[in-house]
């Protein structure tokens with residue numbers, strides 16, 4: 001594999017998706033093929049599962065299994081072929097989200113998620129993860145203004161605090177891969193921080 005897997009993470013409302021066009025532009029200016037995708041989703045089956053996952057109530061372990069089912073398809077159909085031909089894959093969320101949401105916020109055991117991660121990903125891990133971090137109140141405020149909330153976006157402040165803490169803990173334990181971006185600053189400053197990281201790839 002010669003390409004790179006770059007993932008974007010953060011709480012709902014952290015604003016990560018806003019920066020996708022900038023990242024694509026920087027990489028394409030270096031003549032790199034970019035495959036922009038998302039989780040859950042990224043394949044026809046994954047998008048069906050996304051609709052279920054975002055709108056149906058279900059047991060947290062069922063949710064975890066469906067996230068990894070969608071991920072298995074995503075890796076087989078999109079990520080691995082792209083990496084094999086040297087493309088950079090930019091995925092709006094990946095497995096760190098499962099650790100933050102299903103484990104950190106909903107209590108699914110780390111051991112179970114690690115097992116699924118090994119099964120589904122084998123040795124595949126992101127080369128770089130940008131973690132867009134904002135205080136919980138900011139995330140909630142932004143969501144309230146932005147759109148009709150899905151199942152995850154309707155959760156409590158306590159739920160979002162657990163997500164944020166889980167993400168920050170993961171960043172602390174793998175600072176080489178996970179770069180924390182302060183997303184509670186003017187958009188231009190966030191974009192500059194993103195650019196600095198992507199430019200040296």
Ligand code: TMP
Nearest residue numbers: 012039040067093094097098101102152
């Ligand atoms: P998005 O709004 O960033 O597209 O993400 C969709 C929702 O799915 C978001 O609330 C986070 C959630 N999610 C999980 O709970 N676990 C996961 O593994 C992934 C990929 C997303």
